[in-house]
Amino acid sequence: MNQSNREKDHFEKNSLSVPSTHKKRIVVIGGGFAGINFVDKINSKEYQIVLFDRYNYHTFQPLLYQVATAGLEPDSVCGPLRKICKTKKDLYFRMLKVQKVDTKERRVYTLLGSIKYDYLVVATGAKTNYFGNENIEKHAFPLKQVVHALELRSQLFQLFEKAELRRGTDEVDKLLTFVVVGGGPTGVEMAGALAEMKNHVLPHDYPEIDFRRMKVYLLEGLERLLPAMTESSSESSKKYLETLGVDVRLETFMKDYDGKKAVLDNGEEIYADTVIWAAGVMPNIIEGIEADQFKGRFHVDEFNRVYTSEGQSTYDNIYALGDVAYQVTEQFPKGLPGVAPVAIQQGEYLGKTFNRLAKNKKISPFNYLDKGTMATVGRNKAVADLPLDIKLSGFMGWITWMFVHLMYLIGFRNKMVVFVNWMWSYLNYDRGIRLIIRPAQKNWEETDELIEKSLQ
Numbered sequence: 526m527n528q529s530n531r532e533k534d535h536f537e538k539n540s541l542s543v544p545s546t547h548k549k550r551i552v553v554i555g556g557g558f559a560g561i562n563f564v565d566k567i568n569s570k571e572y573q574i575v576l577f578d579r580y581n582y583h584t585f586q587p588l589l590y591q592v593a594t595a596g597l598e599p600d601s602v603c604g605p606l607r608k609i610c611k612t613k614k615d616l617y618f619r620m621l622k623v624q625k626v627d628t629k630e631r632r633v634y635t636l637l638g639s640i641k642y643d644y645l646v647v648a649t650g651a652k653t654n655y656f657g658n659e660n661i662e663k664h665a666f667p668l669k670q671v672v673h674a675l676e677l678r679s680q681l682f683q684l685f686e687k688a689e690l691r692r693g694t695d696e697v698d699k700l701l702t703f704v705v706v707g708g709g710p711t712g713v714e715m716a717g718a719l720a721e722m723k724n725h726v727l728p729h730d731y732p733e734i735d736f737r738r739m740k741v742y743l744l745e746g747l748e749r750l751l752p753a754m755t756e757s758s759s760e761s762s763k764k765y766l767e768t769l770g771v772d773v774r775l776e777t778f779m780k781d782y783d784g785k786k787a788v789l790d791n792g793e794e795i796y797a798d799t800v801i802w803a804a805g806v807m808p809n810i811i812e813g814i815e816a817d818q819f820k821g822r823f824h825v826d827e828f829n830r831v832y833t834s835e836g837q838s839t840y841d842n843i844y845a846l847g848d849v850a851y852q853v854t855e856q857f858p859k860g861l862p863g864v865a866p867v868a869i870q871q872g873e874y875l876g877k878t879f880n881r882l883a884k885n886k887k888i889s890p891f892n893y894l895d896k897g898t899m900a901t902v903g904r905n906k907a908v909a910d911l912p913l914d915i916k917l918s919g920f921m922g923w924i925t926w927m928f929v930h931l932m933y934l935i936g937f938r939n940k941m942v943v944f945v946n947w948m949w950s951y952l953n954y955d956r957g958i959r960l961i962i963r964p965a966q967k968n969w970e971e972t973d974e975l976i977e978k979s980l981q
Contacts, residue, residue, distance in 0.1 A: 539592040541638040543617050546573040551879070552633050552640060554623050554811065555648035556606045557845035558585050558868035561935070561948065563646060566876025569613040571883035575640060577633070579622040580765070581606055585934055587865065588943070594675035594718040596950060599671045601942040604935035623649075627815035628840065644842045647831070648938050649710035649809035651863060653802060663791070664784035665802040667704045668711060669677055679799065679961050684798055686961075689731050695731025699796045704787050707803035709753070709974035710900040713762055715801055720769035725954040742772045742795060744779055746804075748871055753862060754898050759906035761918045765902040779804075806863065807851040812828040820860060822851035827890035846871040854893065861893055865933065870894065887948060901926045904951065909946065 543550075543870035549572050567574060586604040592599050632639050653669050655662040666677045688700040707715045716908050719741045728736050742767060743750075748761040750766075750773070766773055778790040787795040796929055797916070808822045815834040817824040823845035824832040826899035829837035829852065847868030851860045861867045874891045878934045881888050899922065900949040907922035909915075927947060934940050 526585055535547075541575075541619060541621075541635070541640045542908075543575055543619075543640055544573075546615070548573045548615070548642040550575065550641065551643035551644045551646060553577065553646045553648060554633070554648055555611075555809075556580070557617075557648060557649075557650040557847060558583075558865050559648035559872040560646070561604075561606070561609055562872030563648065563876045564610060564616065564872075566670050566873050566884065567613075567878070569615040570614070572644075572879065574613065574616040576606065576610060576616065576643075577621055577623050577635070578606060578618075579620065580670075581618070581620045582671075582827070584969055585939075586669065587710070587930060587933075589668050589671065589674040590715045591719055593668060593677040593715070594722060596718070597943060599675060599947065601939050603671060603935070604939065607855070609935065623739065623811060628809050628813060628843065631842070639766075642842075644844070644879075646664065646810055646844045647814070647849055648803075648846040648868070648872065649811060649849050650868075651806035651808050652762060654805040654807035655802065658781065660783050661802060664678045664782050665706070665800040667802050667834060668881050669806070671898065672715055675962070677799075678919065682959055682961050685727065685731055685734070692734055697787070698733070698738055698852055699738075700798055701734075701736070701952065702742075702795065702797035702799075703740070703798055704742045704744065704779070704795055704797050704800045706744045706800060706802060708743060708747065708750040708761055708775070709803065712743060712801075713750055713766065713900050713902060715803060716741055716771045716773075716843035717769060717906070719902045720766070720771050720903070721954075724769065726876065726959075730959065733878065736870065740772060741770065742774060742776045742797075744774050744789070746776065746778045748776055749899075750775070751900055754900070754910050755916060757916060757923065758900075758910055758918065761908050762900060765906040769903060769906075778967065791931045806848065808847070812859065816856075822849055822850040822860075827850050827852075828888065829871060829891055846875060852891070855895070856895070858951065864898070866896055867893060869933070899926045899929065904954075961974045 536802040551572050551574050553563060553576045561583050561667055564576060570962045582603040582605050585905040587596060587603045592602060606618050610618050621637060622632055623635055625634045632641050643854045653667040667673050683908050688697050691697055692976060705712050723736050723739045750762050752761045763773055779787055780790050782800050783789040787797055787800055810816050816822055819873050824898050825845050826839050828845045829846060831843045849864045853860055870893055897909060897911035901907035901923055905923050907926040909922045909925045931940050931944060
């Protein structure tokens with residue numbers, strides 16, 4: 526018996542303990558924006574729903590950079606999936622990573638067993654794309670998950686502690702140099718947050734360090750920042766960052782990074798202990814369903830049904846949502862953008878569509894409503910491109926950015942906690958969560974070693 530058959534037998538004998546049902550079963554893979562909005566809208570009186578995710582919480586990814594820079598605690602940008610699911614009587618959550626799908630047998634496989642489905646909804650989102658550079662993948666800090674944000678936060682504050690211990694040496698410059706790669710919203714917001722910490726927070730915590738030596742670089746391979754926004758918004762964001770002291774490098778790529786030295790495509794070398802990678806994402810593809818060979822995502826029709834490998838027809842029971850779906854419209858001939866509003870609207874649409882199908886009602890194609898794009902650089906500094914050609918910047922853009930992000934957060938508690946944190950920070954520039962709770966082992970060992978040498 527070959528390996529695949531042995532695995533299949535193992536899965537068959539250890540099917541997941543989900544109650545049998547006379548209703549149609551919908552298996553949802555992924556508890557991100559698309560998955561939870563689908564679950565919220567679906568009528569569990571008509572279907573049995575089984576939700577898979579490798580974590581037991583939903584993450585509001587647009588605010589992870591604030592967790593990384595000690596502005597917010599992780600629980601304020603996360604929501605327990607079981608709490609979200611408990612309002613549905615016939616919905617079951619399983620904290621498991623899906624390994625593969627068998628479209629012929631209509632079965633989903635995990636390491637602990639498998640389960641049959643009548644309908645499959647794939648909402649697995651995206652992961653960091655390092656474009657094949659193994660060195661960068663090994664040494665740079667991504668920012669796609671809560672664990673990434675906590676690891677980066679510990680890295681930052683360990684370096685500040687080390688810089689104080691080694692003040693007066695040339696090594697301080699490398700410890701206080703930060704390179705952010707990627708000029709999209711995540712990169713712009715991360716660079717702005719670091720610059721604000723340098724200007725308003727860190728000098729009070731570490732008065733013995735000369736933070737004029739701290740450098741923040743932002744690298745973008747294209748000719749402008751925020752390429753998905755208008756040119757005026759891109760220019761405004763660049764001006765705001767430079768006002769804060771960020772060294773913005775456009776049309777600049779990072780070729781390599783070994784953990785100490787970043788090599789740029791123009792031959793320049795930047796010595797830095799921290800590189801934050803926000804340069805791109807790639808979809809989380811599930812084995813067993815063939816993705817579009819050019820886009821790397823699941824090609825879907827106007828009802829979010831996945832096309833078969835031949836591309837001539839769609840599966841009648843497999844759907845894809847959010848970052849993992851490639852959907853072409855007249856307004857977006859290159860596919861819908863990989864942003865949270867698309868995932869949210871697709872999830873809501875498909876949940877309502879299934880409710881209509883259960884009642885034999887006519888369904889309509891998905892229609893994405895573009896509500897605009899925005900990014901913040903710091904206090905009173907943000908840009909927003911809104912419908913009807915409305916463009917906001919500065920204080921009004923910042924207020925709009927805050928309001929929209931508060932509305933998209935899951936749960937009233939999270940909205941209140943984030944709002945109070947923002948108001949407190951606005952009044953006194955304080956970021957009160959500057960704790961090293963999960964120290965990176967390498968930095969911890971180096972600090973211990975330094976202390977021991979100083980005592981000899």
